[in-house]
Amino acid sequence: MPNADQELIKLKAHIAENIPGFEVKAKNESKFVKFLSFLLFFNKGFMTRYITTLYPRIFIPTLAWEDKNTLSTVIVYAHEYVHLKDRHLMGWLFNYLYLTPQLYSLFALLAIFASNWWLLSLLFLLPLPSPGRMWLELRGYTMSMAVTHWYGYTVSPSHYVNYFTKSGYYWMFPSKKIMEWLLWREYEKICADELSPLLQEVKDVLFPEK
Numbered sequence: 461m462p463n464a465d466q467e468l469i470k471l472k473a474h475i476a477e478n479i480p481g482f483e484v485k486a487k488n489e490s491k492f493v494k495f496l497s498f499l500l501f502f503n504k505g506f507m508t509r510y511i512t513t514l515y516p517r518i519f520i521p522t523l524a525w526e527d528k529n530t531l532s533t534v535i536v537y538a539h540e541y542v543h544l545k546d547r548h549l550m551g552w553l554f555n556y557l558y559l560t561p562q563l564y565s566l567f568a569l570l571a572i573f574a575s576n577w578w579l580l581s582l583l584f585l586l587p588l589p590s591p592g593r594m595w596l597e598l599r600g601y602t603m604s605m606a607v608t609h610w611y612g613y614t615v616s617p618s619h620y621v622n623y624f625t626k627s628g629y630y631w632m633f634p635s636k637k638i639m640e641w642l643l644w645r646e647y648e649k650i651c652a653d654e655l656s657p658l659l660q661e662v663k664d665v666l667f668p669e670k
Contacts, residue, residue, distance in 0.1 A: 464530040464531040464533075464534050464611075465530050467534050467666045468526070468530055468533055468534050468537070470665055470666065471534060471537055471538060471541070471662070471665060471666060472484075472537065474541075474662075474665045475537065475541050475544065478545065478548070479515075479516050479541075479544045479545070479548055480516060480548075481516040481517075482516045482517070482518075482544065483516070483517050483518075484517070484518050484519075484520060484523075484526075485517055485518075485519050485520075486519070486520060486521070486522050486523045487507050487512065487519045487520065487521055487522075488507070488521075488522065490519060492514075493507075493512060493514075493519050494507075496512070502627045502630065503627060503628055503630075505628075507521065508521050509521070510628070511536050511539075511540060513540045513543045513544060513547075515543075515544060515547040515548070515554075516544060516548075518537065518540050518544075531611065534607060534666070535604050535607045535608060536604075538603050538604070538606075538607045538662050538666075539600045539601065539603050539604045539607075540600070541603070541662065542599050542600045542602075542603045542658060543596065543600055545658060546596060546599065554596070556592070557592030557593065557595070557596060558590075558592060558593050558596055559593075560590060560592055560593075561584050561588050561590060562584055562585060562588070562590070562630070563584070564581055564584040565581050565582050565583075565584040565585045566581070567581035567584075568580075568581040568582045587627075587630050587631035589631075589632060589633055589634055590630070590632040590633070591633075593629060593630075593632045594624055594632045594633040594639075597623070597624065597629060597632070598624075598642060598643070598646070599658075601620045601623065601643070602643075602646040602647075602650070602656075602659070603658070603659060603662065604620070605617060605620070605643070605646065605647050605650060606650045606655070606659050606662070606663070607662070607666065609647075609650050609651065610663060610666065610667050610670065615647060615650075617640065617643035617644045617646070617647045618640055618643070618644075620643055621636050621639050621640050621643065624639045625639060
């Protein structure tokens with residue numbers, strides 16, 4: 461039987477080896493994360509239920525969070541490792557993809573120096589679809605499904621659809637049907653052991669015997 465406590469230790473060590481400056485911190489210890497919770501008012505559980513990755517750190521609700529459910533913690537850290545690794549390889553392109561189109565609202569600041577027409581950029585603050593954020597989170601949740609599957613638990617890709625279509629990630633993708641198809645497609649690859657290099661990397665760390 462897999463030992464989630466030992467696998468958590470191995471996974472965190474692997475992340476530290478591959479992500480310079482990696483550390484885990486409590487959200488309530490970060491003034492910047494508290495500021496983010498103010499900006500992300502639409503996500504009511506941001507401080508207490510969501511894990512937030514800001515390269516190269518993972519912010520968790522409290523440091524005691526790791527002790528509540530070690531298996532769940534392994535799955536979450538594997539998910540967040542995808543984001544850390546993508547950010548490490550892609551640099552600021554990762555941030556651009558994740559934050560657009562809402563990022564374009566910053567052009568409204570040009571109204572201070574130029575035409576007030578730039579204020580129309582504030583329309584980008586609306587919950588417009590974000591293909592970049594959807595793609596990056598799909599990679600993360602594919603890892604979540606994979607680790608759950610490797611532990612021998614039943615996976616329902618449909619369970620993850622609301623993460624993409626509801627307020628948690630600012631309504632980043634409107635079509636439930638397309639999102640469900642994408643998630644099932646990735647899960648079928650996992651079941652067939654058709655793994656991406658990153659999935660294989662994490663599998664080799666957690667389950668080298670498989």
